[in-house]
Structure formats: structure tokens, C-alpha cells
Amino acid sequence: MSGYIAPVRDLRFVLHELLEVSATSPADGGEALDRETIDQILDAAGSFASEVIAPLNGSGDREGCRMPAPGVVQTPAGFREAYDRFCAGGWTALACDPAHGGQGMPSVLDNALYEMFCGANMGWAAYPGMSHAAYTCIASNGDAEQQALYLPRIASGEWAGTMCLTEPHAGTDLGLLRTRAQPRADGSYAVTGTKIFISGGEQDLTDNIVHLVLARLPDAPPGVKGISLFIVPKFLPTAAGGIGERNALACGSIERKMGIHGNATCTMNFDGATGWLLGEANRGLAAMFVMMNHARIVVGVNAIGLMEAACQKALGYARDRTQGRAPTLAARSGPADPILAHADVRRMLLTQKAYVEGTRAFALWASQLADVQHRGADPKERERAATLLALATPIVKAFSSELAVECTSMAMQVFGGHGFIADNGVEQHLRDARIIPLYEGANGIQAMDLLGRKVLADGGAGLGLFLEAVEQFAQAQGDGLREFAEPLSDVVALARRAARDQIERAGADPNAAGAAAMPFLRLIGHVALAWMWARMAALARARQSPDGDPIYRAKLATARFYFERLLPETQSLAVVLGADASAWTGADLDWL
Amino acid sequence: MSGYIAPVRDLRFVLHELLEVSATSPADGGEALDRETIDQILDAAGSFASEVIAPLNGSGDREGCRMPAPGVVQTPAGFREAYDRFCAGGWTALACDPAHGGQGMPSVLDNALYEMFCGANMGWAAYPGMSHAAYTCIASNGDAEQQALYLPRIASGEWAGTMCLTEPHAGTDLGLLRTRAQPRADGSYAVTGTKIFISGGEQDLTDNIVHLVLARLPDAPPGVKGISLFIVPKFLPTAAGGIGERNALACGSIERKMGIHGNATCTMNFDGATGWLLGEANRGLAAMFVMMNHARIVVGVNAIGLMEAACQKALGYARDRTQGRAPTLAARSGPADPILAHADVRRMLLTQKAYVEGTRAFALWASQLADVQHRGADPKERERAATLLALATPIVKAFSSELAVECTSMAMQVFGGHGFIADNGVEQHLRDARIIPLYEGANGIQAMDLLGRKVLADGGAGLGLFLEAVEQFAQAQGDGLREFAEPLSDVVALARRAARDQIERAGADPNAAGAAAMPFLRLIGHVALAWMWARMAALARARQSPDGDPIYRAKLATARFYFERLLPETQSLAVVLGADASAWTGADLDWL
Known part of the structure; x- marks a missing residue:
């Protein structure tokens, strides 16, 4: 069973090439982050994730937490030592305010790191994760005295x-x-x-x-x-x-x-x-929600970490395990082919890859919006970022977490019966992932937040801003990108129609939004992923070369897979969103 | 937390009203089974399921099996006593040959019971379940001496x-x-x-x-x-x-x-x-496969049992748990409404209900085919049944088990965060269900069995027989059933087109079938469920009355929900099945 390999290469692609973080996301205090600094941080965090906490993931799951005496909780063996090293490395302070002992790194970088920590060991990573949420809440709501007392101690990880x-x-x-x-x-x-x-x-x-x-x-x-x-x-x-x-x-x-x-x-x-x-x-609720909105992005990132970890295991298994003969394979050796050669196994692996890299790009795009909202120089840009982020937040949380359950389960499927065995490690990812659609606001609540508070409440203005940005990108592409730009425009049109339709229905039937919320969120989630994949494909197409970095070939092929095999889900969603739900939302259901 | 309630009422609906088992499925030896006998067996088995083995489900999960000494396995507390009662009640012999001490009940009834045993306690039910598979295998392949030695002892449950x-x-x-x-x-x-x-x-x-x-x-x-x-x-x-x-x-x-x-x-x-x-x-492989085909129906039934159990828990929770206010509700009391009033919770419950009852109807229809195949009087009918059963088997196994993972997860979602807590019992259903897509031939293998061996191999003849039966039903319905008959005809047309298309592609690209197999299986699975729901709706429409059994209202409303909200998945599947997969099936994927 392969260990966790921090996806540093793909994070670099997203941070540097897709989002150009060093040019656009200064650290707190306005200092620009150069690529080298970002790369050093990614490498160091990746090493910590794969070398220090990933080895404690399986044992932490088996051992669990204990109460050796009333009121006393003992975390699994090794957790304390790893936490001490984490604090000593300054990781808890990374995204904290320099005024409180922090390093002022932007949210987009912090979330990139958190994905790796969660992918390596979600149970462990949630301890510093929750602390940082509390830090954010005190930083936004505390008075000077409270900030001075608590923030440095949480930033250092002591408390x-x-x-x-x-x-x-x-x-x-x-x-x-x-x-x-x-x-x-x-x-x-x-x-x-x-x-x-x-x-x-x-x-x-x-x-x-x-x-x-x-x-x-x-x-x-x-x-x-x-x-x-x-x-x-x-x-x-x-x-x-x-x-x-x-x-x-x-x-x-x-x-x-x-x-x-x-x-x-x-x-x-x-x-x-x-x-x-x-x-x-x-x-108190408003005070809490400043933190909650941040936390919803963070748990989406957490979901992405688990998808990545499970996908790595599935890919490793598919390369090593030999069973059966694939219809075509260039080089055969031994009595059977690696199962990676079978089309259905490839379907499962490419689905996972398309979802993990697509949601990663979107979650980090949203994290960058948070940085612009909080640190941007231009008030108009800050407002625009706030609007887009409000829209993106429930999608990052709910769509990523739904996909994490689907993809970790699919990773198990690649293993066949061996996926069900605890020692192979992949089933833990599904068990861990299954909390994410439930906590920080269950996904049904996220969907109502998106459709009710973010779309219906402003008559679709904020969503219009988002869809406009996507459509502009699609329009700006030349012939070479048509295979992506055309279906991207189509799905934007589907989303516009669905939003108009929901705005109309909401006036006539107060239950319509509740019935439509989940498929609506999933539709907008696909718009987001299609946009990210089209953007990544455009970059990859421009930068690929025969003997260049294989990541560009991979991005192009995965983008094609996404558009051909996954985006079509939106066809069904559009039909479902067109259905009248009043028969089952308005009735008594005494027969249920 | 509510216990398991055996779904005897719905099983009676399927066995008596939908499949007319007492008229069409004689016991071994040709004796007709009257409704009263069937009902007595269902009631007694239902009581055993809910009173004897369901109470051991949670404790069995917590305790697990142990090896107190090398080679010795200890099952959880109470399992042995329950097994002894099961044998004493004659349950192990129910579907066995009277010549070997059995009662010769048809497979359709035996599978109805097995659904309840699995819904109540899958870990326990799999012991007699595996024994019965071995019984079937010896019965089909053993010589007279082997049969005389082993079959009575397995039928009695002693061995x-x-x-x-x-x-x-x-x-x-x-x-x-x-x-x-x-x-x-x-x-x-x-x-x-x-x-x-x-x-x-x-x-x-x-x-x-x-x-x-x-x-x-x-x-x-x-x-x-x-x-x-x-x-x-x-x-x-x-x-x-x-x-x-x-x-x-x-x-x-x-x-x-x-x-x-x-x-x-x-x-x-x-x-x-x-x-x-x-x-x-x-x-040996052919000998084993007689049993395997039977076992694949049985594990599909097992999946349905878990869906039923999880759905019951979710429904009970949705009735009891009060949170928030629904936009419309006839009678309000207390500070919040039962979450059953919220449209998104209803969506989840109706999805589960539509899938559990739809797959139950289809699995028992397939079980009835097995009885016709083995016991039917008319050789032509037997051959037709064998063809349809061969087609239905991978669908019952793979589609039911995929849906079981989706639905048990959805049942957890109804519970919110409480669904993740072991003591609430619902998360166990997902953990138990997750093996079913993996064992008795992983679902990808089932999908290749359907598309490769059952459709491509005979040029679509067997599938044509099935689709013809569905289409004939759709055509025979009057105006009152048009809401179901029309989309049913449409999905038959989609399936025909997909099959033709796959037959063509298979000639040109040996990997095409592997790439298409899973969405193809899911498409045919929806044809099967749409057919069952249309048939159930037709019965319900004819038999409903204002003060009659509420099951007919429930069937009609659930059929509408299925057609409006779940069947549209086929739109996406049709698009996916139309895509050319050669780019990712034929290539090297060295970049993966």
C-alpha cells in the first residue's frame, strides 16, 4: 500500500499558472510572495504531511481517542509529538496576522497546505484546523485586549x-x-x-x-x-x-x-x-458566521485532500494489480495485465482525477477571492470578490464533499474486494470523508444558502456576475479551444435558464426552492468545474510541447474526459430542475 | 432509534398484486401456494427478522468476530442462539428440495424472506445465505451419493x-x-x-x-x-x-x-x-456459475434489505426530529417543524423509497423468472425466462448495490451530524452495504457481463426481448397512464439506440464496450425500474379508493416522483454513451 504523496506539482500548477498567486495575492502587509517562497513552503508542508502525519493516519484510525479518566481525552499515539513539531515549524502561525506572531500568508496558500494536511491525516489536521477557525473568529470579533491575550497563544499553537x-x-x-x-x-x-x-x-x-x-x-x-x-x-x-x-x-x-x-x-x-x-x-450568530464562511471553504479543501489521497491509492493499486486481459495493450508480460489497462478501471481513475483537480482549482480560486476581499486595494474589486465568494462558498463546501464521498467510494471500487479490508487503508478515506457533507452546515443547508440567499435574494444578480465571467472566458477562446468553449457556453445557458426558472417559481410556490436546491447546487458546481477545466486546458494547450512537462498532456486529456463523461450530468439536472415538485412538497405525505 | 420493521405489506403487494405468485409460481412438486400460506410465511419470517436478529445487528457490529485461539472463530454474542432458532423453525430448509428434507418453496418467496433477514442483520444472514448457495451448487452438480450425504444436512442447517x-x-x-x-x-x-x-x-x-x-x-x-x-x-x-x-x-x-x-x-x-x-x-467454473448467478440475485436482494432498513431509520428520524420552519405546513406546534416538512428532506426520503421499492419489484420479478426457468411446464416459457433472467441478473446485482450505497448514505444525510454517530445505527448500513458492489463479481464485471456477454454476444436479441416486453406494456396503457407510459416508451427508445450504437462500436474498437459498460448497465437498470414503477402505478390507479389502503396512493405518488426526479438520469447516460472513449482507453496514460 502506497503512502500519501503530497500533490505539490499540481498545487504549483494551480497557484502559479492558473491563479498567478505571487502576482495577485500579497501576504498580509502587502508584501508580494515570490514563486520560490511559495514553492519552499509547499515543499516543506508536503514533507510534513507525507512524512510526519500520514504515517499516523491508519494507526490513529485504529486506536482512536480514549477517555482514560472522566474529562480526560487521550489522542492516538504520536499525535502529540507531531503537533509539537507542527508548532515548532511555525505552521500554526502561517496564516495569522504578523501583529499576533503570525506570518500573514494569504488564505489561498494556507488552504493549499491544509489540503495536504487533511489528505495525509484528517483526524489529526482537524485539531489545528479548528484552532485556526477560532483564531479567525476572535480576530474578527474580539476587542483589543481579547486579541492581545488569545491570538498570539493560538497562533503559536500553545493554546x-x-x-x-x-x-x-x-x-x-x-x-x-x-x-x-x-x-x-x-x-x-x-x-x-x-x-x-x-x-x-x-x-x-x-x-x-x-x-x-x-x-x-x-x-x-x-x-x-x-x-x-x-x-x-x-x-x-x-x-x-x-x-x-x-x-x-x-x-x-x-x-x-x-x-x-x-x-x-x-x-x-x-x-x-x-x-x-x-x-x-x-x-453571536453573525459573529460566528464570519468564521463559518471561512470554515466552509476549509472543509471543502479537506474533502479534496481525501479525494487526492484515495485516488493515489487507487492509482497505485491499478498499476500493481494484474488481473485479466485488456482487449488492447501495447506491451504484455506475465499471465495478466495491470488492471489500469481495463477501460472501466480507467473510467474510475479519470473520474477521480477530474474531480479532485477540478475542485482543487475552484476551491483555491475561491480562497483567492477571500484574500482579495480582505486585502485587496480596490474597493470595487473587494466588493466583487465578496459577491463571488459568497456564491462560491456553498459550492466549495457541498459539491466538493459530495464528490469526495463518491470518489473515495470509487477508489475502493478500483481495489475490488481488497478495498473493503481495513489494512489496505482506502476504506478509511470513505469513512472519514462521510462527515464532510454533514458538518459545517449539512449540504442541504448549503444548497438552500446558494439558491435561497445567494440567488433568489438578489434576483440572480450575483450569479449573473459569476456566469458572465465564465461566459466571457468562453467567448474569448479561439478555434483551438472550441471543444471546451462551446459546451462551457452551453452549460452557462443551462444555468441561466435554471436560475430564471427558479426565480419565477419561488414567487408561486414557497417550497419550490427547497425541492430544487440540491440539483441546482450541483448544476452550478459543474459550471464551476467546467470553467476551471476549460481554463486549465487553455493553459495546457499553450504550454505543452513534445518533450515538455507531462502535466500539460495530462491536463488536456483530463479536461476532455471531464467534458465528455462528467459534465453531461447537467443534462439530467436541467430536466429535474424543470419538474414541478408541488405534488410532493405541498402534500401531507401521511402515506410515507 | 427505531428498530427494523419487516416490510411485509410491500412484499405482499409485490408478490400478490404485481407478480401474482400464488397463481404463477408453484412450490417444488407443482403444488400451488395460496396467498394465506405466503402471508403466514412472510409474517413469521418478518417476526423472526425484527424480533430475533435485528436486535443483534448493532451489537454484532460492535463486537465483531474473534479468534480466541488459532483456527477458532467466535461469532458475536447471540448469533449461535439465533441460528439454532432459525434451524428449529425450518427456515434453512424453506427453499430446499423436499427430497432432501426441504419445503420446496419458490425462489421468489425465498428471496423475499432473505431481503428481510439481510435488512435486519446482514452479518448474521450471510451465514445461512452462503450455506444455501453451497446447497444450490451441490444440488446442481453433485452425484446421487453426494446429494444424499450433504444436502439434507445443509438443508437442516446442521452443516x-x-x-x-x-x-x-x-x-x-x-x-x-x-x-x-x-x-x-x-x-x-x-x-x-x-x-x-x-x-x-x-x-x-x-x-x-x-x-x-x-x-x-x-x-x-x-x-x-x-x-x-x-x-x-x-x-x-x-x-x-x-x-x-x-x-x-x-x-x-x-x-x-x-x-x-x-x-x-x-x-x-x-x-x-x-x-x-x-x-x-x-x-469447475461452469459448475460454480450455476450457483453464482443465483447468488448475484441474492446479493442484490441483500442490498435492497439494507436500503429498506436505512430508509426506515431516516423516515423515523425525519418524523421525530424538529428543526427550523418549513415554508408551508398545515399544522404547526412547538418551536420547530419535523424535518419531514422540509422539501430537501422529502427529496431524500422519496428517492430512497422509489429506489428500494423499485429494485425490490425488479429483483423479485427476476426471482420469479428463475422459478419459471427451473420449474415451468412450457419449454418455450422456460427458455424465454432463462434469457430474461440472464439479462436481469447483472442489473439486480450491480444496480441494486450501487443504489444501496447511494441510499444508505442518503439516509445518513437525513440525520445530519447524528448520522455519523455509531449509536444511531444508520452509518452501519452504509458500511455494510459498501461490500455489495465489490463481492460476487465487482460491479464493473457485472456491467461487462451485461453489455459484453448478454447484449453484444447475441447481437442484442435478448435485450430486444426484454425491451419488447416493456414497450408492449407501455403501448397497452390507456390515457390515464400516459404520464408513465410515454416516458417509459422514451427510455426504451434510448436503450435501443444505445444498444445498437454499442454493437456498432464494438466492431470498430475493442475497448468501447469496457468504457460504456457501467453507464449502459445503469441505463438498462432505469428501464427496469421505470417499467416496475409504471406497472405498480397502473395497479395502484385501478385499485385506489378514497378510504382504501393508503399503499395505492403511496405507490402512485412515488411512481410520479421516480419518473420526474430519478428517471431523467437517463438523459445524461445517453449523452455519455454517445461519446467516443478511444482517446483514453487506447492511449498509454503514462501521465496518470
């Missing part, structure tokens, strides 16, 4: 962070949450309640854990308008910022779950724990 | 059976197998070799285990034409048919795998073990 949103009865519908925060005379709050599904809620990696907890103030209005956000650390900081008294909170249990066994999913009990308001009272 | 095909280097390609059988003077053989992935290769349920082993005779020609089949029991039978000496074979290890933890997947070492030739020398 970790968590996001405490879900309660047993309140998941998607956070308006139902019951955790209470009682003001105290000293300006702090006593936080009481139970949170579930808290990733890294307890662990043995860091000295302190900073919980960001959604709770209600006593006088809060009901529903989502009465939710506030609190900083509730496991150990109260001393005046000097050291580790003080133990706070009144504890991990009650950890979940037994399908995958990501190396990551502790905790039930957290807050029992009058001391906390401090983060941001404004009753504006 | 179990296994199928030993796969070796580490020989899975799909059995021609590569190396296990050797050396003739002895007394007419027996010494069998030596290692077999892997042997379901129930060792267990603690039965007194003896009868292994059916593929091996090579010393003078055998190479490849698949030199494979013979042997009976190799764990304990050699005494002259009186009792348990004699221990044979020279042992379980070397059991696999750690993604799912079906309750079923022991064994590596079996044969070390000069005594065996007897079953059927003719060098004709």
Missing part, C-alpha cells in the same frame, strides 16, 4: 480553540439553543449548558483550550436574534496571560463514530463556567 | 457451506488460481492452497462446514479451462454420515474490514485436505 455551537436539540436550527450566560458583577458571565459534536473539545495536545460558545443572555429575544458568543477557556488566563484556575467545564463523553477516529468529538458540559462576551450581545 | 474461489492473486481473474488437487488411489483428492475472503469459512454455529473449493488437477490445462470444483468438508463424514476425522484445513486469520463485522471473512489454508470432485473435471 487550541474550538467552536461550540450544536446542542442535542439544536443543530441546523441554532435558534433553538438553550445554553445560558448569566452576567456577573465583574463583567464576566457564568455559562451553563451542554454542547455536542465539539471537535477537539478536549485533547492532550495543548496547554489550554479556548472554547467559543454560543449562548443566550437572560433578557435575550427568542430565536436566532437572541444568541451571543462567549470566550470560555478551559483554564482561566492569569493576569500575565499564563495558565490559571480550571474553569467549570468538562468533556462528558466522546462519540463513537464512523470515521475521523483520531479526532475527539466531544460532549462539553458548561456548569457556570466563566466566560467573556465576544463581539456584541445578541449578535 | 454449513462455503464457496472458496478467491486467492490473493486471483479474484476477478480466476484463471490465475493455484490451489492444487492431487488424485489419491481411493478416488479422493488432496487439496492444497490458500483461499481468501471466505465468508463463514470458520464459525461456531454449525457442527460441520462443507467447503466448495476451486482447484487445479495436475494435468489441467492453464487458465479457466483447467479449474475443477471439490467438496472439502471441515470434518470428514463417517460412513453413517456423522462427524468423523478433522480434515487438513484451517482458518488462518479473519479480516478486519469496513462493515459486516458480524460475518467472519476468513483466510482458509488447505494443507493436503481430503476432497472429492464435484461435477466434471476441468468444468
Whole structure:
């Protein structure tokens, strides 16, 4: 079984050739990043991923997290050492603000690295991943004192962070949450309640854990308008910022779950724990959502990492395993051919390759938008980036994660019965991937976010901006790119028609959007991937040469495969989106 | 979390109303089965499934199988007791020949029951399931003495059976197998070799285990034409048919795998073990395939059981769980609506319902063909049934199992994050289901079997017979059924065009069939489901009444959902099947 090989070559292609990051995405502070610096960072991160954490992926899955004593969580063997090396290497600080000890790297580079860390070991990578989400949330919402206290310690990796949103009865519908925060005379709050599904809620990696907890103030209005956000650390900081008294909170249990066994999913009990308001009272959901939107891109990137890892295993197996005879094969040796020679195996491998590289390009394009939104010089460009990013976010999260489940399962299929055996490692990728369509907002919620809040709410203006950009690219291509430009224009037209149609229907039937949301998201997801593949094909066509880098031949061939075999899914989606769903959305379904 | 409820009502609909089994499928010996007898059997089997084995499903998964000592396998707690009750109830003998102590029930009824047993506890059900496969194989290939010795003991459940095909280097390609059988003077053989992935290769349920082993005779020609089949029991039978000496074979290890933890997947070492030739020398593969074809229908049925079980859990959760507000809902109470009110949740539930009931109808239709093939009075009808069954078999196996992975995953999605938690039980269904596309011939092999051996080999004649039957049904429907009959005719036309096209391409490009096989199988699978749903809708329309059984309303509404939302997948499949794949099937792919 082959180990994880960091996809540095393809990341370089996307960052340098497709997105031209060094020219367009300065580090925080405005300094341009040169290609050499980016390449050094990619190489070093790739080595860390494949050499330090990938070897702990299978053992972390087998061993899982344990509770040797009440409230104590033990991560799998080797996780702590790898985490210490990660901090020592400065990786936790990479995308943090230089003002807080960070290195100010752009999001697009940070996400490229995170893909590798997740591909190598998702259970492990989610610990620093969650901490960075908490960092982002404090950075956007904290006052100067909070920032000065918490951000440097999270940036260095000494302290970790968590996001405490879900309660047993309140998941998607956070308006139902019951955790209470009682003001105290000293300006702090006593936080009481139970949170579930808290990733890294307890662990043995860091000295302190900073919980960001959604709770209600006593006088809060009901529903989502009465939710506030609190900083509730496991150990109260001393005046000097050291580790003080133990706070009144504890991990009650950890979940037994399908995958990501190396990551502790905790039930957290807050029992009058001391906390401090983060941001404004009753504006907690908005404060959290700044981070959530970032996190949705990040989990999409996570999905891409798993697809890459599973695809590598499938490809390695297809090269080594010999079974049967393919109808045509240039050179035969031995009693059977490598299964890579069989057309159906190629179909599965090329599908995975087309999806992993297509979603990677799109996710990093979206990450670059985030950098423009936050750091761009031109206010108009920033606004445009914000609009496009809002649209891209649910697609990166939901489309990438759906494809990750499909592709990791397809990677298993390449292995035949051997794919079901734990020791071959590929089944873990499917078990790990299966959480991604569920967390950070289930995919159905992402689809409603896209169709309802991003398309219907502005009458299709934001989507129009996106489709216009795609169409302009298609129009600008010459004859040599026609094989890609024409179907790209066609799918833009399909998407425009679907959007118009949904805007019309929404007026007549309030359930229409819910019924259409998932196929609509998948249709727009294909527009995104078709655009990325056409752009990559255009680059590859211009740069290929007979004895040049084989990546250009690969890009062209994979683009063709995508357009011929995968993009046609949009034909069915268009038919489905044209159907009237009122019979099953409006009725009682008492017969179900 | 709701337990498993045997889908007796829907099975009655399929057996009595759709297939009219009591009129058309006599028991062995020609006796007609009346509806009351069938209903009693369904009820009793349903109770056994939901009351005896379903409660052991979660615990069996958690506990798994163990090897407390070398060669000894311990099944999970309760499995042995449940197996004893199963035998005492006569269930193992149900579909066996009355001449060997069986009850001679038709295959269509036996498969209806097996669906329930698998839905309740697949890991457990696979033990008697494999035994029955071995029974079938000995019944078709054994001489009178072998039949008299082994069949009554397997029929009673006292002895179990296994199928030993796969070796580490020989899975799909059995021609590569190396296990050797050396003739002895007394007419027996010494069998030596290692077999892997042997379901129930060792267990603690039965007194003896009868292994059916593929091996090579010393003078055998190479490849698949030199494979013979042997009976190799764990304990050699005494002259009186009792348990004699221990044979020279042992379980070397059991696999750690993604799912079906309750079923022991064994590596079996044969070390000069005594065996007897079953059927003719060098004709072992053909002998095995009589059973394999039967087993492929059975594993399709197994997939349907898991879809049903997962769908039930998802529906129960969607009724109980309240989150958010649906745009329209007749009666509101409490702070949130049941998630069943949300259109996207309905989409997921109706998709599962349409697929589970559609594949169930088709699998039982195919099972009925097997009864006609083996027991029908009219030789022409028997031949027609054999042709249709040959065509249906890979579809039942591969399409049902693909859908089982999709639907069990969709059932998890209905649960949101709670679906990932082991204690909620739904994730086990996906882990269990994931083996089905892999075993009994991986789905890619099924697809090549359909397109290559069943369609191209006879120039499309057999497929023509099937499509003709579907088309005749569509033509015979009146105006009231037009909403189903028209798209049914359309998809038949798509399938005809695709078949013609593939027959043409196959002449020009030997790789074309391999590239097209999976989408072709899925297209024909949709023809099958559309036909079943149109037939069910026609029945339901004729029999519904305002205060009648709600199943008819449900069938009509689900048929509409299938035609509007799921059948349109065929539009994309038709486009994909029209594409020329020679660029990626013929090339070297050195860049992959």
C-alpha cells in the first residue's frame, strides 16, 4: 500500500499558472510572495504531511481517542509529538496576522497546505484546523485586549480553540439553543449548558483550550436574534496571560463514530463556567458566521485532500494489480495485465482525477477571492470578490464533499474486494470523508444558502456576475479551444435558464426552492468545474510541447474526459430542475 | 432509534398484486401456494427478522468476530442462539428440495424472506445465505451419493457451506488460481492452497462446514479451462454420515474490514485436505456459475434489505426530529417543524423509497423468472425466462448495490451530524452495504457481463426481448397512464439506440464496450425500474379508493416522483454513451 504523496506539482500548477498567486495575492502587509517562497513552503508542508502525519493516519484510525479518566481525552499515539513539531515549524502561525506572531500568508496558500494536511491525516489536521477557525473568529470579533491575550497563544499553537455551537436539540436550527450566560458583577458571565459534536473539545495536545460558545443572555429575544458568543477557556488566563484556575467545564463523553477516529468529538458540559462576551450581545450568530464562511471553504479543501489521497491509492493499486486481459495493450508480460489497462478501471481513475483537480482549482480560486476581499486595494474589486465568494462558498463546501464521498467510494471500487479490508487503508478515506457533507452546515443547508440567499435574494444578480465571467472566458477562446468553449457556453445557458426558472417559481410556490436546491447546487458546481477545466486546458494547450512537462498532456486529456463523461450530468439536472415538485412538497405525505 | 420493521405489506403487494405468485409460481412438486400460506410465511419470517436478529445487528457490529485461539472463530454474542432458532423453525430448509428434507418453496418467496433477514442483520444472514448457495451448487452438480450425504444436512442447517474461489492473486481473474488437487488411489483428492475472503469459512454455529473449493488437477490445462470444483468438508463424514476425522484445513486469520463485522471473512489454508470432485473435471467454473448467478440475485436482494432498513431509520428520524420552519405546513406546534416538512428532506426520503421499492419489484420479478426457468411446464416459457433472467441478473446485482450505497448514505444525510454517530445505527448500513458492489463479481464485471456477454454476444436479441416486453406494456396503457407510459416508451427508445450504437462500436474498437459498460448497465437498470414503477402505478390507479389502503396512493405518488426526479438520469447516460472513449482507453496514460 502506497503512502500519501503530497500533490505539490499540481498545487504549483494551480497557484502559479492558473491563479498567478505571487502576482495577485500579497501576504498580509502587502508584501508580494515570490514563486520560490511559495514553492519552499509547499515543499516543506508536503514533507510534513507525507512524512510526519500520514504515517499516523491508519494507526490513529485504529486506536482512536480514549477517555482514560472522566474529562480526560487521550489522542492516538504520536499525535502529540507531531503537533509539537507542527508548532515548532511555525505552521500554526502561517496564516495569522504578523501583529499576533503570525506570518500573514494569504488564505489561498494556507488552504493549499491544509489540503495536504487533511489528505495525509484528517483526524489529526482537524485539531489545528479548528484552532485556526477560532483564531479567525476572535480576530474578527474580539476587542483589543481579547486579541492581545488569545491570538498570539493560538497562533503559536500553545493554546487550541474550538467552536461550540450544536446542542442535542439544536443543530441546523441554532435558534433553538438553550445554553445560558448569566452576567456577573465583574463583567464576566457564568455559562451553563451542554454542547455536542465539539471537535477537539478536549485533547492532550495543548496547554489550554479556548472554547467559543454560543449562548443566550437572560433578557435575550427568542430565536436566532437572541444568541451571543462567549470566550470560555478551559483554564482561566492569569493576569500575565499564563495558565490559571480550571474553569467549570468538562468533556462528558466522546462519540463513537464512523470515521475521523483520531479526532475527539466531544460532549462539553458548561456548569457556570466563566466566560467573556465576544463581539456584541445578541449578535453571536453573525459573529460566528464570519468564521463559518471561512470554515466552509476549509472543509471543502479537506474533502479534496481525501479525494487526492484515495485516488493515489487507487492509482497505485491499478498499476500493481494484474488481473485479466485488456482487449488492447501495447506491451504484455506475465499471465495478466495491470488492471489500469481495463477501460472501466480507467473510467474510475479519470473520474477521480477530474474531480479532485477540478475542485482543487475552484476551491483555491475561491480562497483567492477571500484574500482579495480582505486585502485587496480596490474597493470595487473587494466588493466583487465578496459577491463571488459568497456564491462560491456553498459550492466549495457541498459539491466538493459530495464528490469526495463518491470518489473515495470509487477508489475502493478500483481495489475490488481488497478495498473493503481495513489494512489496505482506502476504506478509511470513505469513512472519514462521510462527515464532510454533514458538518459545517449539512449540504442541504448549503444548497438552500446558494439558491435561497445567494440567488433568489438578489434576483440572480450575483450569479449573473459569476456566469458572465465564465461566459466571457468562453467567448474569448479561439478555434483551438472550441471543444471546451462551446459546451462551457452551453452549460452557462443551462444555468441561466435554471436560475430564471427558479426565480419565477419561488414567487408561486414557497417550497419550490427547497425541492430544487440540491440539483441546482450541483448544476452550478459543474459550471464551476467546467470553467476551471476549460481554463486549465487553455493553459495546457499553450504550454505543452513534445518533450515538455507531462502535466500539460495530462491536463488536456483530463479536461476532455471531464467534458465528455462528467459534465453531461447537467443534462439530467436541467430536466429535474424543470419538474414541478408541488405534488410532493405541498402534500401531507401521511402515506410515507 | 427505531428498530427494523419487516416490510411485509410491500412484499405482499409485490408478490400478490404485481407478480401474482400464488397463481404463477408453484412450490417444488407443482403444488400451488395460496396467498394465506405466503402471508403466514412472510409474517413469521418478518417476526423472526425484527424480533430475533435485528436486535443483534448493532451489537454484532460492535463486537465483531474473534479468534480466541488459532483456527477458532467466535461469532458475536447471540448469533449461535439465533441460528439454532432459525434451524428449529425450518427456515434453512424453506427453499430446499423436499427430497432432501426441504419445503420446496419458490425462489421468489425465498428471496423475499432473505431481503428481510439481510435488512435486519446482514452479518448474521450471510451465514445461512452462503450455506444455501453451497446447497444450490451441490444440488446442481453433485452425484446421487453426494446429494444424499450433504444436502439434507445443509438443508437442516446442521452443516454449513462455503464457496472458496478467491486467492490473493486471483479474484476477478480466476484463471490465475493455484490451489492444487492431487488424485489419491481411493478416488479422493488432496487439496492444497490458500483461499481468501471466505465468508463463514470458520464459525461456531454449525457442527460441520462443507467447503466448495476451486482447484487445479495436475494435468489441467492453464487458465479457466483447467479449474475443477471439490467438496472439502471441515470434518470428514463417517460412513453413517456423522462427524468423523478433522480434515487438513484451517482458518488462518479473519479480516478486519469496513462493515459486516458480524460475518467472519476468513483466510482458509488447505494443507493436503481430503476432497472429492464435484461435477466434471476441468468444468469447475461452469459448475460454480450455476450457483453464482443465483447468488448475484441474492446479493442484490441483500442490498435492497439494507436500503429498506436505512430508509426506515431516516423516515423515523425525519418524523421525530424538529428543526427550523418549513415554508408551508398545515399544522404547526412547538418551536420547530419535523424535518419531514422540509422539501430537501422529502427529496431524500422519496428517492430512497422509489429506489428500494423499485429494485425490490425488479429483483423479485427476476426471482420469479428463475422459478419459471427451473420449474415451468412450457419449454418455450422456460427458455424465454432463462434469457430474461440472464439479462436481469447483472442489473439486480450491480444496480441494486450501487443504489444501496447511494441510499444508505442518503439516509445518513437525513440525520445530519447524528448520522455519523455509531449509536444511531444508520452509518452501519452504509458500511455494510459498501461490500455489495465489490463481492460476487465487482460491479464493473457485472456491467461487462451485461453489455459484453448478454447484449453484444447475441447481437442484442435478448435485450430486444426484454425491451419488447416493456414497450408492449407501455403501448397497452390507456390515457390515464400516459404520464408513465410515454416516458417509459422514451427510455426504451434510448436503450435501443444505445444498444445498437454499442454493437456498432464494438466492431470498430475493442475497448468501447469496457468504457460504456457501467453507464449502459445503469441505463438498462432505469428501464427496469421505470417499467416496475409504471406497472405498480397502473395497479395502484385501478385499485385506489378514497378510504382504501393508503399503499395505492403511496405507490402512485412515488411512481410520479421516480419518473420526474430519478428517471431523467437517463438523459445524461445517453449523452455519455454517445461519446467516443478511444482517446483514453487506447492511449498509454503514462501521465496518470
